[in-house]
Amino acid sequence: MQRKINFNAGPSELPPEVLHEASKAVKKYEKAGLSILEISHRSPEFLDILSESKLLVRELCGIGADYEVLWLHGGGRMQFCMIPMNFLSEKDSAGYIDSGHWAAEALEYATHYGDIQVLATSKEDKYSRLPHWPSAIPKQLAYVHLTTNNTISGTQWHSIPKTKTPLIADMSSDIFSRKQDYKQYAMFYAAAQKNLGAAGVALAVIHKDLLGRTARELPPMLSYKAQAKENSIVNTANVFGIYVSLLMLRWIKAKGIDAIERENNQKAKLLYDTLDNSKAFTPSVKEKSQRSLMNVCFTANSPEKEKAFLALCEENNITGIKGHRSVGGFRASIYNAVPLESVELLVKLMGEVGA
């Protein structure tokens, strides 16, 4: 069977070079003379993988030794738990920006640990737009949590106002997709399966000032401080998953963030321009300045057109184009590794459904 053209929202497309290197390492990781699946998490080979990956994260984000770079288990949702466990005591409040499905889930998880203030929400509009950024952020908050790209509804914060309260950002679906000031965040994190590798792994980058806080005593697996002290190997690390993320980081560095951003803009512009001029489809996010460059959501203008488009996609070996089950319609996820040619094909098929 031919390889499919992949628009999945996550796990999503990985570059062919990364898949090639990863599969070679499963057979034999040269430096160790064993499969990467067989090497110890305490071996010098894995320690090299860890240190190179951390170095690359620092370089790509332009951050220094005042941040800790951690590789953790449990994907995005485990971070939804660990953030309030570590930084929100029962006496304190944290602010949450409720801009989408994942933002709302992060918020819900945090209610188990302390007081939560919803600083802004667009829930009443089913997250089809971004909420208004709060005009004032209460100083006494332990932190403010936001989601930079809303994977399901297809909106994205293209800039975030500076604030004195520590900002914690879920960047699961847009990390390394564009130039940005990572230093404005006290912490940022990403589940790896969108722009950074395989599911299960999470990257967490935490400023040492924030890391110094302890909201409660925690077992070491759940404590950022302990994970930092143990170099992310409190237990048997996800050696293979972290290796795939290292391959992604090398790929991102070789390509360059500038070139990646340029291509991402080009792919998104092609799709949104087509949608804005189409009589057969409608883009789900009306406000152009809020549209996601990673997840392009749209609907067909009639059930017949929807069916025709789905059939065309299937004929052309396209997968992952259906919208999230909670919103329906269509969603083209065009992360860093999705080539322009895939988007060009999609646009051509949209034209065949109706100009």
Ligand SMILES: *Cc1c(COP(=O)(O)O)cnc(C)c1O
């Ligand atoms: C995919 C996603 C998550 C969830 O990640 P899991 O690893 O499945 O827990 C969290 N936040 C955002 C923004 C996402 O896109």
